[in-house]
Amino acid sequence: MTELLQIQDFIQKIAEGITLATEIDTQVIDCYCNRIAGTVSQSLPPIGGVVRNILKTGLPQICTSPGLAPACQYCDRKENCNEKGFIHYPIFYDDSVVGVMGIICFTQEQAKKIDDSKYRLFSFIEQMCSIIQLKLKEYEIYSREAEMLEEALLQNQILNQAMSQISNGYIFVNKDGTIRNYNDKALQILHTTEKKIHSQTVYELIPDPAFLNLFNQKRNAVYERIYICKKEYGIFVTFFYNENELLGCTVNFKTIDSFCTRMEISDHLSGGNTVSLRDFLGESKEMLAVKKLAQKAAVQPVNVLITGESGTGKEFLARAIHGSSNRSKNPFIAIDCQNFSTETMDEELFGSPDIPDTTPDSHTPGALELASSGTIFLNRIELLPISLQFKLLSCIKNHYFTRKGSNRKVSVDVRIIVSTSASLKQLTHTNEFLEELYYCLSGIPITLPPLRTRKNDIMLYARHILDKHNKYFTSKSLRFDKKINMYFSQYAWPGNIHEMENAIQYMLSIHNNKSLILTADELPVNIRENVNTMGIPQRMQTDMNASSGIPLRSIENQILLDLINERGDTVAEKKQIAEKLGISLSTLYRRLSELSYRS
CATH class of the missing domain: 1.10.8.60 (Helicase, Ruva Protein; domain 3)
Incomplete structure (x- = not known):
């Protein structure tokens, strides 16, 4: 269908009006040489002619001597043409010729009118062509809006059907606070009905100050606790913009219980974190060195790799680093890589869509989103599947990721702290861990020494x-x-x-x-x-008893002498040695006296 055919009725009225005003027949021809409107009944010549020339060149023409005009030279009706004169003007749309409007004289009287008033009539036809051009533009805009409206209604219908299948409550809020879309679960949560919700605003439905603060400040929230009718919910709020114009936001409701079954939310997520490096115990030189390095890590925007045996306090150190950093008021989320399969680990880290692709921004957020502006702690990082190692590496390098089932880029601002009791460096040699990821994660590597190597800290703990x-x-x-x-x-x-x-x-x-x-x-x-009563580990004692027949008493005496030589022989130091061995000071002196040792 040509452009002109879409407004044929309008063009016909224009043509009839021109004929009535000028008493000269009018015609409008489209780009395929079909007559769209007019009062002329004569067909176009099969070959050549003025109209075809104008469609090709885009140049208007006036003539009161048909047959002599250049465009008439190739017309197959040149020898028996009954036209006495004409004015033809091209109709432009989007810089293309889409048709030709013209008045055609079949009598000498009509030809004289053109000859006498050709400039006025030429301008008149030009203006009529401009009116048709404007009408085409108007029709295009109307058609586009109609298509958009139809598409929006269809998408709205699909969206409502999809949302009705979701167990969580969802609402789409316009920028003025009115509700655009919702599902049945949201109606239950908000204690309203399908009939009432259209006349209510989000200010009435969710009067919780925490939410109203988010909505008024137009601030996204990956997790916020609010109360609705005395029941606690976790909400996820996302605002949408068209360039710089605010369109509205989505609110996803989750009950606290159902949310916590999906992922353990630490106290840090609700702002309850009070752990810092001041709470990190240890007075041994090994732990003082660890604490000094951790303080540097806290103030630097780098990822941290914590290694150490099981039970040495790797997660506590990660929390302390977070609590001493400028991210301390933002979420801290801990995930143990041992607890999930590859598929569920993908969802835990990167999230998953909750509804079909028609609404890609509605989703269950993963830990990387929940920890926005905060810290994520990945325990036993060596167990992260290799496919997710590639995905995590890409996220660290590009500062964004795309979740499964979506092409939308999700920006990430999060500190990553990982821990392991394995040698990641060794795992890179066996291709069980990506070498590049190892270097990305070990911005500041910290090793926690085992408790047995720092005797001075044992009783402190x-x-x-x-x-x-x-x-x-x-x-x-x-x-x-x-x-x-x-x-x-x-x-x-x-x-x-x-x-x-x-x-x-x-x-x-x-x-x-x-x-x-x-x-x-x-x-x-x-x-x-x-451990025996002299403080000798049982395994060591067994080994000594089995070696060379040396009496146990002699071995104990040697231990006493070694401790005196190591610690010193002041009264205070002897008290420490006695306490360490679990004997009284008088017993220590008696044993030393037996060795002919004089204090």
């Missing part, structure tokens, strides 16, 4: 753990027997701080509540069996 758990077991303030110091200092702690915490909880659980002292008899059996 033990007393802290006792104070932490004491209140849950008894109203009394308990303390350790001196002999506990010896057992704790000499035990190897293969499970590190986590094992110590479990051991102290065990002691509190079986304590008789009559005494304020926790004794060695209340220690877990595995600790008592692995």
Whole structure:
């Protein structure tokens, strides 16, 4: 269908009006040489002619001597043409000739009118062509708007049908606060009906100050706790713009219970994080070095790799770094890579669409979005599937990712802290871990030493753990027997701080509540069996007994001399040695006297 045919009725009225005003027949021909409108009944010549020439050149023509005009030379009606004169003008649209409007004289009287008033008539036809051109533009705009409206109605219908299948509540809010779309779950959450919601605003439906603050500031939120009719929900708010013009926003409601079953949300997410490097314990030189490096990591915008044996406190250190950084008021999310399959891990990290592609911005956000402007902690990073290692690497390098089922880029502003008890460097040699990802994650590498290598910190941790758990077991303030110091200092702690915490909880659980002292008899059996009363680890003692028949007493005496030489022989230092060995100071002096040692 040609452009002119779409407004044929309008053009016919124009043609009839021209004929009525000039008493000269009028015609309008489209670009295919079809007569669209007019009062002329004569057909166009099959070959050549003025109209075809104008369609080709785009130049108007006036003639009162047909047959002599240049365009008439190739017309097959040249010898028997009954036209006495004409004015033809091209109709332009989008810089193309889409037709020709003309008045044609079939009498000498009509030809004289053209000859006498050719400039006025030429201008008149030119103006009529401009009117047709404007009408074409108007029709195009109308058609486009009609198509857009029809498409919008269809998309709206599809969207409503799709949203009705979603278990979470969804609403689409216009910029003035009125509700554009919603699903049945949202109606239940907002305690309204399909009939009432169209006359309500979001200010009435969600009067919670936290939400109203987000809406008024036009601020996106990956997670915000709000209350609706005394029930708590987690909401995700996304604002939409057309260039710089605000269109509205989506609000996705999730109950706190259902949300937490999908991902464990730490206290940091709701702003409750108070852990910082001030809370990170350790007075040994090894831990002071760790703390110094962690303080540098906290203030630098780099990713951190924490390595160490299981139970050394890698997650606590990650939280402390976050809590001491300028991201501390934003979310901290911890994920254990061991707990998920490849597919579910993809969704946990990058999110997943909740409804079909017709609404790509509606989705369940992943940890990288939830941790926006904050920190994400990935424990046991060595277990991250290789396919997701590539995806995480791309996200780190480009600062965005695309979630599964969508082409939309999601910008990321998040600090990544990872931990492992494996050697990632070694895993890169066996192609189990991407070497480039290893370097991206280890901006500042921190190694937590095992508890057995930092004896000076053992009782510091033990007393802290006792104070932490004491209140849950008894109203009394308990303390350790001196002999506990010896057992704790000499035990190897293969499970590190986590094992110590479990051991102290065990002691509190079986304590008789009559005494304020926790004794060695209340220690877990595995600790008592692995350390003897002289503070020698049981395995070492067995080895010594089996070697060369040296008496145990001689070995103990050598240990005493080694400790004196190592620690010193002042009274204060001897007290420390006695405490370490779990014996009294008088016993220590007696043993030294037996060795003919004089203080």
